[in-house]
Amino acid sequence: MRTSAVIVHWGPVAPTVDLTRRLSVLPQINDVIVVANDLRERPDDVDDTVIWIVPSRNLGFGGGFRHACGTVSVPDCYLLLNNDVRLESATIDACLDLLARPDVGIVGPTLVNAGGLYPGVTGLTSVFAVPRRRRTPTDHADDVPWVTGAIMFIKAECHQQVPMHIRYFLYYEDLDLCLRARRAGWRVLISPAQAWHTGGGSVPSDVSAYYPARNRLWFARTHGRPRQVALAAAWLFLAELPRSALSRLVHRREARSIAQLRHALRGAVDGLGPMPDADSMLADEPRTARWASTAGGVARPPRPRAGQHSVVSRR
Incomplete structure (x- = not known):
């Protein structure tokens, strides 16, 4: 082939x-x-x-x-x-x-x-x-x-x-x-x-928090029924995000982890907002560039860090 x-x-x-x-x-x-x-x-x-x-x-x-x-x-x-x-x-x-x-x-x-x-x-x-x-x-x-x-x-x-x-x-x-x-x-x-x-790469925290939250809801809206979308949104807002916040408080995680939680919350909110057609994307992608100077996939020369590589190495 x-x-x-x-x-x-x-x-x-x-x-x-x-x-x-x-x-x-x-x-x-x-x-x-x-x-x-x-x-x-x-x-x-x-x-x-x-x-x-x-x-x-x-x-x-x-x-x-x-x-x-x-x-x-x-x-x-x-x-x-x-x-x-x-x-x-x-x-x-x-x-x-x-x-x-x-x-x-x-x-x-x-x-x-x-x-x-x-x-x-x-x-x-x-x-x-x-x-x-x-x-x-x-x-x-x-x-x-x-x-x-x-x-x-x-x-x-x-x-x-x-x-x-x-x-x-x-x-x-x-x-x-x-x-x-x-x-x-x-x-x-x-x-x-x-x-x-190898798993040698790292994904910036804003990227790894924002897009999974947003796209889970977009995926649900694309393939699920209204009841399933409501359940997915409720679980995300009322269970996963509060549980994540509590875990960070209990373990006294650094401020960066709290910032990651904020990115996830933004993703969940955007997940219920306007969704582009399948063959287009939001005009301001990558959205995370609005909140972080080193958002994953920002279209400018990257600053190499030890052990980091392509942002698509995230699966």
Whole structure:
């Protein structure tokens, strides 16, 4: 299968450049595309075969991926991955073999990290939370509700039918895509073949608090019934946020943690506010740039910090 690998980049560039080198020598990868959401110009040490795109503004995760898809002739599949994921040739072969099945639209490998098996997901709770737990590995491919956007193989035909939505900007777009693909008749599978998730990056606290809160409610409003939306909002405002605040008070967390709570509250409020169309995003994204000078994905040259890399390494 002709495969185009896509990395949506933001932050210190070394991990992204390293991943492009690894992907460029793999025989299964035909194109390597980087969308630089931080507007970083092409580094001198990037291989000439790599397509490095500098958009006019930060496009977010889904928007960056969609932008990349329009830069090359439509392949058979896309490999969308974060720059903190490492995979071997055999894992790519195993996932592509599954994706070649007529009814399969999305495939993910089994992720492992330094702690062992990477937390997987079993589905959604009644309040549209995403429970993560250690998934018991099997020796065969399994149908799953969704696979993480940290690494997913997406059949081009599937993505043409149900393209990744742009509105979320960050978080929940992978879950939304898999749900719509399954509803359209495509299978979502996880392979027993493994990939390594280094988890070396860090997501700014405003980003990690704001977008999950907002996008959970947007996701509920998109896919749920009014009663489910009300339940998700009530749980977020009356249970999760107060519990988080109490935990910080009990453990005497630093002021930064209290600020993170404020970001989550802003996200919950925005989650009940105007929601853009699926193929557009709010005009002032990234919204978190309004409240922090180093918001994730801000379209300006980043300040490298030890151990930090792309903001999309958040799955």
